[in-house]
Amino acid sequence: MSGRMSDERFEVDLRSFLKAQSQELIGAPSLDEMTARIASRVATPPAVRPATRLLWAVAILAMLAAAAIGVSLFGGQRDQKVLVLPPNSPAPSQLGGVGPCANGGVALGPSDGAALPDEFRSVKGLAGGVVALVRRTSKPYGIWVAGPGASGVHQVATLLGPPDPDRFHTVVSSLVEVRSWSDDGTELLVETSHSSQSLDENCSNLWLVNADGTSVTRLTSDGPGLLADLGELAPDGRSVAYVHVSNAQGALRIVGSTGTTRVLDPTPCNLGGPAGFLHELVWAPDGRHLALSCEHIVTVYSIADGTSTTYHLPADPFVAGLSWSPDSGRVLAATVAQGSILGGLAVVSLDPASGSATAVSRSSLNVTWSAWEAPWANFSPDGQWLVEPGGLPGYAPPLDQEALYLVNVATGSARQLVPPGTWPTPASWTADSKAVLFDGVDSSVESLIQLDITDSGQTIVDRILEDTYWFWHSIGP
Amino acid sequence: MIRRQSVENVNIEGSQAVEGAARDAALADFVGDHYERLLRLARLVCRDAPDAADAVQIGLEQAWRRRSSLRDDARLRPWLDRIIVREAIRLSTSRRPWLRRLFNPDPDAAWIEPLDARSAQLHVWTALRIAFGQLSSEQRAVIALHLHAGYSVAETADLVGVPIETVRSRLRLAKERLRNKLEEADR
Numbered sequence: 001m002s003g004r005m006s007d008e009r010f011e012v013d014l015r016s017f018l019k020a021q022s023q024e025l026i027g028a029p030s031l032d033e034m035t036a037r038i039a040s041r042v043a044t045p046p047a048v049r050p051a052t053r054l055l056w057a058v059a060i061l062a063m064l065a066a067a068a069i070g071v072s073l074f075g076g077q078r079d080q081k082v083l084v085l086p087p088n089s090p091a092p093s094q095l096g097g098v099g100p101c102a103n104g105g106v107a108l109g110p111s112d113g114a115a116l117p118d119e120f121r122s123v124k125g126l127a128g129g130v131v132a133l134v135r136r137t138s139k140p141y142g143i144w145v146a147g148p149g150a151s152g153v154h155q156v157a158t159l160l161g162p163p164d165p166d167r168f169h170t171v172v173s174s175l176v177e178v179r180s181w182s183d184d185g186t187e188l189l190v191e192t193s194h195s196s197q198s199l200d201e202n203c204s205n206l207w208l209v210n211a212d213g214t215s216v217t218r219l220t221s222d223g224p225g226l227l228a229d230l231g232e233l234a235p236d237g238r239s240v241a242y243v244h245v246s247n248a249q250g251a252l253r254i255v256g257s258t259g260t261t262r263v264l265d266p267t268p269c270n271l272g273g274p275a276g277f278l279h280e281l282v283w284a285p286d287g288r289h290l291a292l293s294c295e296h297i298v299t300v301y302s303i304a305d306g307t308s309t310t311y312h313l314p315a316d317p318f319v320a321g322l323s324w325s326p327d328s329g330r331v332l333a334a335t336v337a338q339g340s341i342l343g344g345l346a347v348v349s350l351d352p353a354s355g356s357a358t359a360v361s362r363s364s365l366n367v368t369w370s371a372w373e374a375p376w377a378n379f380s381p382d383g384q385w386l387v388e389p390g391g392l393p394g395y396a397p398p399l400d401q402e403a404l405y406l407v408n409v410a411t412g413s414a415r416q417l418v419p420p421g422t423w424p425t426p427a428s429w430t431a432d433s434k435a436v437l438f439d440g441v442d443s444s445v446e447s448l449i450q451l452d453i454t455d456s457g458q459t460i461v462d463r464i465l466e467d468t469y470w471f472w473h474s475i476g477p
Numbered sequence: 478m479i480r481r482q483s484v485e486n487v488n489i490e491g492s493q494a495v496e497g498a499a500r501d502a503a504l505a506d507f508v509g510d511h512y513e514r515l516l517r518l519a520r521l522v523c524r525d526a527p528d529a530a531d532a533v534q535i536g537l538e539q540a541w542r543r544r545s546s547l548r549d550d551a552r553l554r555p556w557l558d559r560i561i562v563r564e565a566i567r568l569s570t571s572r573r574p575w576l577r578r579l580f581n582p583d584p585d586a587a588w589i590e591p592l593d594a595r596s597a598q599l600h601v602w603t604a605l606r607i608a609f610g611q612l613s614s615e616q617r618a619v620i621a622l623h624l625h626a627g628y629s630v631a632e633t634a635d636l637v638g639v640p641i642e643t644v645r646s647r648l649r650l651a652k653e654r655l656r657n658k659l660e661e662a663d664r
Contacts, residue, residue, distance in 0.1 A: 031509060
């Protein structure tokens with residue numbers, strides 16, 4: 001754009017300003033003053049150093065002595081209350097505790113009653129381009145369905161929580177994610193969650209939302225410390241697979257339409273610690289298998305008998321994307337090496353029947369991948385393409401230098417779909433594998449953009465005003 | 478369901494107490510070393526130094542009380558930064574002084590950068606200061622963490638507890654606003 005300040009100069013000015021601004025600390029207490037403040041409020045102050053080293057030494061000696069006689073200084077034997085509620089539990093009030101997760105966290109309700117246009121009363125049958133997303137305008141907060149094309153955006157569910165309205169504004173962005181659609185386009189699986197500093201306070205729950213806004217069904221009622229992670233609707237819409245995390249241990253569950261729960265794997269990925277390494281859960285199109293990725297591990301489960309095949313992919317890669325072939329016969333895994341390297345994208349084909357893993361291609365794309373950006377490689381439904389945001393070769397790009405790339409899975413060849421400056425988010429695919437949808441900047445306005453990969457023609461699904469955020473989007477069938 | 482810990486677990490807890498004391502000392506040392514950095518981080522999110530100090534104080538109290546939830550010592554810095562920044566966001570949001578904004582819409586404009594080598598660009602810095610103060614606390618937080626503290630986008634998302642897309646969105650909008658102000662002042 002003519003007359004625009006160069007990126008380099010803007011970055012330099014901004015960083016210099018931030019440094020100067022951060023140093024404006026007139027009136028802030030010294031370390032000793034802060035230590036004294038905190039000491040008056042907690043039993044033992046955290047921010048003390050030389051003056052209290054002796055105190056620390058005494059404390060350590062006391063604890064050593066306590067350990068020697070087998071007595072815990074922290075209260076001896078304690079009961080650890082672990083609440084595990086089945087899906088469809090009707091009594092979130094029994095959860096107890098305090099904070100946003102005390103009553104099961106954020107709740108969803110039906111849409112506010114506003115009439116939906118006729119075209120949205122029958123989502124089923126649309127050829128594609130229908131998008132579900134979480135949108136925050138001034139009010140109300142909720143789940144919206146957009147499309148096809150530029151035909152509009154309409155609310156189908158409302159957020160009702162969390163209990164503390166003052167916190168709602170600041171934490172809402174972590175609260176709702178549209179996970180998936182049923183194959184017939186009539187239902188959405190939605191995850192609501194709350195994140196805080198402590199794992200013990202976090203929670204997440206799953207909901208089924210009718211795509212026409214007529215009903216909302218709660219599937220789980222998990223309170224503090226319990227998560228329903230990676231929820232995915234089965235292709236027939238009759239069951240949901242997810243990883244239930246409790247006490248930092250994960251269990252892969254399948255919930256049926258009647259509320260029955262089956263544990264498919266009590267320790268997916270052999271998780272022994274926080275389940276932060278879980279990455280992606282994908283149903284086979286025929287509904288007979290599930291694939292789960294965790295860092296460099298992919299496990300394929302048979303729904304019929306619960307047997308599984310685990311692939312440990314070599315050379316320190318991170319599985320950035322999973323996709324089943326249309327015939328449900330194999331799994332494609334897009335991997336990248338962790339850290340910033342050049343051309344780290346590779347595709348591996350996994351055959352659950354034989355247990356074999358075959359290299360398909362290695363991309364010629366000189367895109368700098370970082371371990372953090374890696375998870376956003378998304379396969380097209382037909383398995384022929386990958387789309388991913390990346391940067392210019394040779395260095396880790398700033399965000400405004402990232403572009404969107406299209407990679408041919410068979411050959412590894414790549415081309416740029418949108419240039420840097422568009423700020424593209426990870427893209428979703430339409431069911432026909434002919435278009436991608438992403439959040440980017442068009443004419444200086446943040447927009448939801450649908451881009452045809454064959455002729456690069458684009459449709460602006462919706463323009464996003466400054467105070468409106470799109471959090472997660474998912475394209476319907 | 479009530480799960481009772483076994484006798485074995487209680488014995489383990491005794492040894493954990495020793496380990497916990499050492500970690501407490503490590504936390505105290507870390508805070509001493511990073512106190513000013515934490516203040517600066519909070520200052521970028523809050524509107525003034527006293528609010529930043531309050532955020533650091535409350536954050537450190539929380540950190541001390543919740544120190545047992547830190548599962549990986551190597552993550553001490555992001556763990557502490559996360560607590561401080563979230564508290565700074567909370568404070569900054571809850572203390573939004575609508576009266577002050579009503580009667581003085583650009584309160585930070587009075588704070589002029591001291592004369593130094595940048596004095597020739599004073600108007601530019603003043604414009605940046607005003608624009609930065611007008612960002613939401615959430616936007617200031619992602620700017621502070623990503624551009625000032627050096628966290629990646631994903632790390633920033635984790636620290637403030639929002640999806641990566643939201644961090645991207647906040648960064649984009651914040652930078653666009655700052656850039657526009659900067660360019661206006663530069664003309």
